[in-house]
Amino acid sequence: MTRSSDIIRTLPFWMIFSVSALGGISNSASTPTIPVFVAADLGGGPELSGLLIALSAVTSIVAMPLGGHLADRFGYRVVAMSGIALSAAALTLLAAVPHLWAAVSSRLLFGLGNAAAMALTLTWLVALSPNTQRGRALSIYGLSVWLGLAAGPQLAAGISAVAEPRAVFAACVGIEIAVLILFSLLPQPAHPSPSTATSPIPTVAPRGAGAVWEVLRVVWVPGVAAAAAWCGEGLMLAFLIVHLGSAGVPATGLLGAASVFGVFAASVVVARLVLARLPDRIGPLRAAAISLVLLCGGLVILGIAGSFAVAAVGAALMGVGFSPLYPSLTMLAARGLRSRNRALGLGLFASFTSLGYASGALVGGIVLAAMSSTWAFLLVGMLQLVALAVLTVFTPDPSPRPRVSPGEGGEPSP
Template sequence: MTTSADRGTIPRRALVGVFGGLFCGYVGLTAAIPVLPGFVRESFGATDFAIGLVVMATALTALLVRPVAGHLADRYGHRRVMQMGALIVAAGGALYFLPLGLAGLVADRLLLGVGEASLFTAGAVWTVSLAPHHRRGQLIGLYGVSMWGGISVGTFLGAALLPAGYGAVWGFSVAAALAGLLLISSVPGPSHAGQPSGGGGLLLRPALLPGAALALAAAGYAGLAAFVVLHLQARGIHSGVAVLSGFSAVYGGTRLVIGHLPDRLGPRRVAIWSGIGEAVGLLIIALAPNLPVAVFGGLVMGVGFSLLHPSLALMVMNLTDSSKQGAAIGAYTSFWDLGLAVWGPLIGVVATGFGYPAVFVVGAVCAAAAVAVALCVRQPSEQPAAAG
């Protein structure tokens, strides 16, 4: 049967279901984030460590489950695994209503991490399977915009619903995830994405170098998110949150406007320039004498960082057999979780020992290292362009 990808056209109705399902799933997943710290403190009198554990528990299981979810999507179909992810997110929201205690709440958050990993990973490879070959990188980027949009809307609406009580937030989380399930189910899916051909494990070789580059690039984002406001305050510059806002806006806007560049120019070439852009933006922030310069640095970093992930993901796809792309993209995405888990505390050590500007210098060095790693990834599809 001829598919839209074979014809070179974009199946817009199908992508509405996949992107919309991801968006709604992340709205449901993140609506609880802004209210969980207060809930844990009020309900259990918990320490800051316990609050951090509850909020971040999803990252642990997401890190471990992404390659497994991708493997299952390859074997049993992307639609089915994505539906399972949305169902788990809805079930996790419903479990908030039960008096499970602190340990039970942590277990529920771990379960939600399984749902997040299944939802995102299966949908990512499904998007690639629906996309024309020359638009894969662009659609991977837009898929990420759907995720970040869901996170932004979910956290905003969760905080807005808090005056109505925690139950309103939990109920909204369930409803949003079920809406995502309906959108996903509205898209016809192939019976199987393909049977895996042989072994190879879950951590596939094509994902290793691009994944390592992504983990290195995560250092800059971790530093920006955690310390840009404190860095600017130490210099007597207020409203440092404007740097984060500018970064976020240009991050999404870049993918909307020039998200086709990895397909058009080649993913390795764009990954190299993206890593350089991230490094330059971080150095500008490190040296910024005032807010406008710092905001400009955030914009430069945002443009570069925005196209880095889809470029590296496309490199993974180009090197992976179609029957194993789910496992490969799951393994690749896990490096982002790993990078944040490692760089979060390490960047804090750098800030304590060497000061806030060093945080951004280290991030820039790591971005440059990500470029060096990307240069080591051979992309056969780019050979003709290099020869010309």
């Protein structure tokens, strides 16, 4: 692999990066606008807002593997473009029809379309990346998610300052159309023949009704680790401010609890840039193991934190831990899959992160009500070590770099 063929320097990589960033902007601009829209146009309160927001999150868990399965059968482009068209139609409905039935329908359709399309961007990148560059490519690609999450609320706030909430949804329709155009221009990943699709671990192919089970057999181990890790993030986002508030840390201000999230985000971005090559250099299993240990330490420190400074240390450890984790786990999930079922497998893997994220808030609420927020952070911190044990024991191939077959264009060979 020469320097000129560096995946990071190719146009398709930055098109995929832009698709992910724009999709994130659309989601993070429209979602926080829901409570304002509900109050202004539907006459509802926080309960209705929470329900509408949750509808998309729940449907996304189903949409990711479903979109992957369809993409394996009909091609990445047609499914991704269909998903974006569906999410654009959903946002148009939300902007044009200020009624409860339209809002419910819109959020369900948006969750299905946007989640399926965005999950395919990850699969698309894995399919186009040479095996020895996937860790770095996934690390840099991950910054697009943070860019989208940061820019979306700012866009929503700017539009809401001069127009009604529905104007935000209309602007997001324009973003979805831009994503649709980018998807139409992306090169379609090739599907190699079975004779060239070899792997150091047993590969699977769809077999009728058992296709999902066969693919799940490959991705469940990195999926469990991802669920545990994102359980920690979900817990932190849901209860960190309440947890630190009980210890006397103010919610706002430069040294307030909300600023701890800034430390977390900054540490993720910096670590992503510094550690982008780590999974490729030491192998995804070792990189994921280090990440889970750091996450455990960060959650424990947050659990016992009684000041901004201590909480900032815990958040920084979590940020550094998260930076190589997703690329590493994605590599572990992808390398046991044939190209013909890669989208289904990575869609199932992505569902584990959504499930973990939702579980963080649920587990945190239950433990907080029964004991305290400190115990919630400590228990989820220990969960990272359980995930580490599962990952270490059940991962078949711990080698740093699988050899590459010249006939598969990036697929590992025995």
